[in-house]
Each structure stands twice: as structure tokens, then as C-alpha cells.
Amino acid sequence: MLNLFDTRGLRSQLKDSIPVAGLCPTGSYGLQDSMRSGFTSVKNELLPSHPLELSEKNYQPNKDKMNFSTLRNIQGLHAPLKLQMEYRAARQIQRLPFLQSSNLALDTLRGSDESIGFEDILNDPAQSEMMGEPHMMVEYKLGLL
Amino acid sequence: MALSNILETPAAGFNFDNVVRNAALEGLLEEQPPKPLKTGTTIAGLIFKDGVVLGADTRATSSEVVADKMCAKIHYIAPNIYCCGAGTAADTEKTTELLSSNLTIFSLNSGRNPRMVMAVNILQDMLYRYHGNIGANLILGGVDCTGNHLYTVGPWGSVNKVPYLAMGSGDLAALGILEDRFKHDLELEEAKELVRAAIHAGIMCDLGSGNNIDICVITRKGVDYIRPYQESAYKDTRKIKYKYRPGTTPVLTQKVVPLKLEVVQETVQQMDTA
Numbered sequence: 561m562l563n564l565f566d567t568r569g570l571r572s573q574l575k576d577s578i579p580v581a582g583l584c585p586t587g588s589y590g591l592q593d594s595m596r597s598g599f600t601s602v603k604n605e606l607l608p609s610h611p612l613e614l615s616e617k618n619y620q621p622n623k624d625k626m627n628f629s630t631l632r633n634i635q636g637l638h639a640p641l642k643l644q645m646e647y648r649a650a651r652q653i654q655r656l657p658f659l660q661s662s663n664l665a666l667d668t669l670r671g672s673d674e675s676i677g678f679e680d681i682l683n684d685p686a687q688s689e690m691m692g693e694p695h696m697m698v699e700y701k702l703g704l705l
Numbered sequence: 706m707a708l709s710n711i712l713e714t715p716a717a718g719f720n721f722d723n724v725v726r727n728a729a730l731e732g733l734l735e736e737q738p739p740k741p742l743k744t745g746t747t748i749a750g751l752i753f754k755d756g757v758v759l760g761a762d763t764r765a766t767s768s769e770v771v772a773d774k775m776c777a778k779i780h781y782i783a784p785n786i787y788c789c790g791a792g793t794a795a796d797t798e799k800t801t802e803l804l805s806s807n808l809t810i811f812s813l814n815s816g817r818n819p820r821m822v823m824a825v826n827i828l829q830d831m832l833y834r835y836h837g838n839i840g841a842n843l844i845l846g847g848v849d850c851t852g853n854h855l856y857t858v859g860p861w862g863s864v865n866k867v868p869y870l871a872m873g874s875g876d877l878a879a880l881g882i883l884e885d886r887f888k889h890d891l892e893l894e895e896a897k898e899l900v901r902a903a904i905h906a907g908i909m910c911d912l913g914s915g916n917n918i919d920i921c922v923i924t925r926k927g928v929d930y931i932r933p934y935q936e937s938a939y940k941d942t943r944k945i946k947y948k949y950r951p952g953t954t955p956v957l958t959q960k961v962v963p964l965k966l967e968v969v970q971e972t973v974q975q976m977d978t979a
Contacts, residue, residue: 609724679718
């Protein structure tokens with residue numbers, strides 16, 4: 561049923577989407593952790609390992625794109641333009657880079673403060689056990705690094 | 706400590722990090738990987754004169770072993786909507802809990818009881834989004850302001866609206882009984898007896914279903930969740946706790962030694978009451 565080596569189909573989905581894996585391995589000291597993630601292979605790092613991985617990563621952007629284009633067709637260009645401006649403004653209300661922000665304004669605009677999905681239960685970033693190095697993350701954000 | 710990378714917080718939701726490792730391990734290990742707990746079920750539902758009757762067996766299997774003899778397969782969604790779940794046990798539990806939370810938020814916001822079509826649409830969107838990877842076959846039954854409804858939602862997101870229904874591994878046996886004896890506008894007792902007979906047929910003819918039968922009757926006036934409606938003839942008489950009543954063991958002698966305590970030091974700390 562699911563052919564993990566069907567690269568042609570997956571590659572076509574990759575075209576306009578956000579890249580999946582970083583190019584640096586995730587073990588300690590930047591080395592590949594063979595016990596946990598198996599042997600290194602270029603294919604594993606570039607292509608998604610599960611057919612749902614890309615679909616889930618792009619779900620919110622795709623949904624927004626579809627909604628905005630429908631809105632543009634119905635009400636004209638001003639409607640999605642105004643909404644996107646509000647989203648950009650709300651997205652800029654953040655804490656320092658190593659702290660988790662509540663994104664309250666963004667949630668209210670999106671309507672996701674009135675629904676619960678798997679992204680609220682599984683892998684909640686507010687409860688992640690690892691934190692980035694504060695000084696380095698702020699320097700990276702300010703462009704000093 | 707070596708130079709640590711700039712950390713991006715992982716995205717919320719499902720994490721696919723272990724897929725590559727699992728694929729690599731499957732090639733190395735010779736035996737089968739452990740299978741998730743499935744319910745291997747018979748669930749059935751039908752619409753009668755005043756509402757909806759849902760029924761389910763209570764056995765949960767993990768390959769060939771019975772993992773739970775008394776599992777609850779009829780889940781609460783809203784005061785007027787209940788849902789039977791077949792398939793992977795964890796998936797049905799979590800999906801119905803999410804659905805129930807979403808409907809509760811909605812009814813708190815709007816002050817209305819949720820409708821069946823809302824529940825079905827939320828489920829359908831959620832299951833279609835994950836393309837069948839969430840293995841949940843659900844029968845939703847409920848009574849709302851528009852009438853009595855019975856829907857089924859498949860793991861890939863397909864929806865069917867029907868007057869009577871059976872799902873799970875024992876569905877063919879249960880459907881045989883339902884097809885034979887179902888009539889529109891049955892009375893309450895006849896409807897309960899028909900659902901019981903359907904689940905009983907599933908229990909007898911399917912290895913994955915068994916033990917007791919649960920029945921849930923939903924009407925405009927309220928919900929009657931009868932658990933268990935019928936107990937299996939092969940009841941287990943082993944107890945879970947072995948607690949003996951005091952006096953079971955005879956007392957031969959008794960010696961009481963009072964403990965002498967004397968006050969060595971006393972300090973008083975004032976409590977700050979403002």
C-alpha cells in the first residue's frame with residue numbers, strides 16, 4: 561500500500577514546500593546517532609520518511625492559501641490583503657527567541673483558540689524538555705552570529 | 706560541553722522522527738514488530754421510534770490474546786450524542802475525546818446543544834486529513850433538535866447515514882440479524898432486544914468479540930447507559946484484590962507496651978494574619 565521508495569510522487573509535493581530536514585545530523589556534537597536514527601543517507605535527509613510528514617507540515621499554509629484565494633474571488637483583493645496584514649502584525653508579537661510565546665493574538669485571529677487538535681496535545685512546544693542556548697539564539701536572531 | 710546547535714523548537718503535532726529508525730529496525734529484526742492494541746469488535750446501532758440504541762461487546766484483543774475483558778467501547782461525545790468505536794483502541798479513544806472537547810467548547814460558546822452533523826463533519830475532516838493512518842471505525846448515534854440520527858465514519862473519512870448498522874470484525878454476523886428483523890419505528894424493548902441479539906451473534910461467530918454486552922439508549926428525554934446489559938456465561942470468578950476481613954487469623958497472645966514520650970523543646974511561631 562505505502563511504498564516508501566516512491567520518490568517521484570513525493571518529489572512533486574516537495575516543489576513549493578518548506579524543506580523537511582536540516583542538513584546537520586541531530587545527534588550530540590553534530591554527529592549522526594546511529595543507534596537512534598540508523599545509518600546516514602542523503603535520501604533520508606532530503607526526502608520525507610512518511611507520506612504524511614509533508615502533508616502535515618504544509619497543512620496550515622495550504623489551508624490558508626485556499627481560504628485566501630476563495631476570499632479574493634468572492635470579495636476582491638482587499639479582503640485577503642487586510643487579513644494578511646493583521647496576521648503579520650500578530651505574528652510579530654513574540655517573546656525572546658528561546659522562550660515559548662503564547663501567540664494569543666494569532667490564535668484569536670485564526671480561530672484556533674476555540675478548537676482542539678492533535679497539535680495542542682502532542683509535542684506541545686511549551687512543554688518541550690530542551691531549550692536552546694539563550695545567548696546564541698538571541699545573537700542569531702540579531703544577526704550578530 | 707561542545708558547541709550546541711541553534712535549536713528550532715519542534716513543530717507541535719505528530720513527530721515523524723522515528724519512522725526512519727523503525728524502517729531500519731524492521732529490516733534488521735527477524736520477528737514481527739509489536740502490534741497496537743485493536744478492539745476486534747462487534748458494534749451495532751439502530752434508530753427506533755423515540756431515539757437511537759447503540760450496542761457493543763467488551764473484548765479488546767492484542768493479536769491472539771484478550772487484553773481487556775471489560776473495555777468500554779461506547780464513548781461519550783455530548784449529552785445527546787454517543788459513539789461506538791472499532792479499530793485501534795488508542796485511536797478511537799483519542800479521536801472521540803478530541804471530538805467531545807471540541808463540541809463542549811462549541812456548546813459553551815454558543816449556549817446550544819451540538820448537532821449530529823457537526824460531530825460527523827469534524828470527525829470526517831480530522832480523519833481525512835490523516836489519510837487513514839488513524840484506524841478508527843466509528844458509529845455515531847444521537848438525538849438532536851432535527852431528529853434521531855445514526856452515522857458511520859470510516860478511517861479514511863467516508864460517511865454513511867443509515868437506519869441500522871454494524872461495524873467491526875463481527876459485523877457480518879450482526880448485520881445478518883439486523884437485516885432479518887429490523888423494522889422502522891420499533892418499540893424500546895424490541896429495539897434493545899434486537900441490538901442484543903445482533904451483538905450476541907457477533908460474539909458467537911467472531912473470535913475478536915466476546916465477554917459482556919453494553920447497551921446505550923439515547924432518547925430526547927436522556928441517556929440510559931446500561932453496562933453490562935448481558936454478562937457472559939463464562940464469568941471469571943477470580944478476585945482482583947485479596948483483602949481478608951479482620952478476625953480471619955485467630956489471635957493467640959497480645960502484649961501492649963505504652964510508649965513514654967516527654968516534651969523536650971517547645972517553640973511558638975506567630976502566624977501573620979493581616
